[in-house]
């Protein structure tokens with residue numbers, strides 16, 4: 232046979248799970264010009280697709296490249312709806328800057344792709360790399376080091392963020408929300424006071440410009456400073472801007488612990504008053520006082536959906552979370568930003584005040600340590616103290632014969648505030664209930680920062696759902712789980728033509744073995760790639776083959 236092949240790529244012999252939740256069916260999938268054609272293997276001989284499939288099955292001449300998917304599932308590429316991967320590709324020496332440099336950065340960047348993620352959505356929990364007023368950008372840049380593990384820049388708007396990424400080749404796609412904490416710091420600075428009317432107008436204008444350029448929606452992290460300094464009315468005003476652009480309000484609730492139900496009601500109120508669709512990030516009821524509370528929050532969400540409200544959530548399949556050590560401190564400790572925090576931590580009287588706040592609580596503040604204890608908080612990343620990594624703050628305190636708050640404070644000062652922790656704060660029953668909720672999609676909440684022992688979710692989330700919760704525990708059907716990772720996610724975040732396998736859709740695919748797929752990443756070896764994820768296709772290019780990166784870099788920043 233001669234001439235141009237009909238397809239650039241043919242994925243042959245697999246069982247297609249198309250991302251809509253419909254039952255799996257045998258089919259071949261052709262790719263040409265970055266778009267899909269579904270080729271039903273048992274269609275009638277007269278149909279064009281049927282004959283193409285038969286000839287493809289008999290000869291590979293119809294395609295420039297063939298992926299053998301016999302015994303495998305072919306699904307749309309996974310959409311990780313909740314990442315903090317905003318800057319990992321932009322990291323300088325560690326990441327290589329061009330996305331191909333140092334080993335640490337490369338290992339972080341590829342972990343997501345190796346688990347089958349073809350689109351990451353960053354800018355979550357109120358934290359993004361844009362927008363800001365021009366005069367605030369230099370100060371913002373210093374603060375973003377803490378969140379993103381290096382100097383990855385700060386950008387005036389979504390277009391600037393996309394342009395910076397445009398210089399860095401990447402395997403998969405990236406979309407970004409507008410983080411409210413960043414937006415607030417980008418106008419007011421990291422200060423504990425209400426926004427003045429002119430400042431709120433400036434925030435609305437910056438938000439609207441970035442949404443118009445293609446940002447995916449508005450996110451808040453109302454437990455984190457400076458987002459936590461905002462009252463409900465400020466967030467309503469901003470969510471109205473998102474609503475006018477038809478984009479969702481995505482929130483890390485003001486409290487996911489003892490006051491999680493009140494915090495959920497605040498989010499519902501923001502959605503109702505603004506008209507924006509509501510998406511609850513990494514839904515959980517954490518800390519001993521809230522364990523089991525998903526038995527109340529999930530029925531509440533189901534009731535709202537039944538009444539016609541557009542509300543969804545995401546979840547990661549682990550009973551531990553991960554965040555900044557500084558977030559364990561009462562909100563006033565962070566007032567004024569990093570330098571102010573470090574100064575307070577150096578003052579014994581201020582430390583005593585923090586100790587008391589943790590012991591007694593502060594109204595309106597989610598007190599992680601008070602809800603759990605320092606023995607549930609381990610150090611994930613402390614670049615200058617690698618021996619602390621993996622240990623709990625309580626263990627470090629015992630070893631040093633010191634008070635845990637002092638150990639945490641000393642560590643923060645020595646690391647210039649840059650310490651990531653893992654918080655073992657949830658129970659399995661709650662995680663399973665959220666995973667099983669029909670409107671819950673999958674997001675890793677991965678925090679890819681160089682060094683240390685990050686939470687294994689960045690490398691393991693999607694295979695863990697498919698291995699542990701689908702195959703081993705039977706909590707979810709395969710088609711249902713894939714829908715949560717693909718079609719449901721794409722619909723929520725406006726990823727038009729993605730998340731489904733159908734004629735004309737973008738050619739983002741994963742080929743995995745349903746009998747093998749499993750996460751191998753652990754808290755001690757957090758970046759181990761999964762098993763059973765054979766091939767990953769982004770925009771029609773094979774970026775992973777036989778579980779290894781091919782070096783193809785078809786990914787880009789998606790303007791939505």
Ligand SMILES: [Zn+2]
Nearest residue numbers: 356452483512
């Ligand atoms: Zn969060």
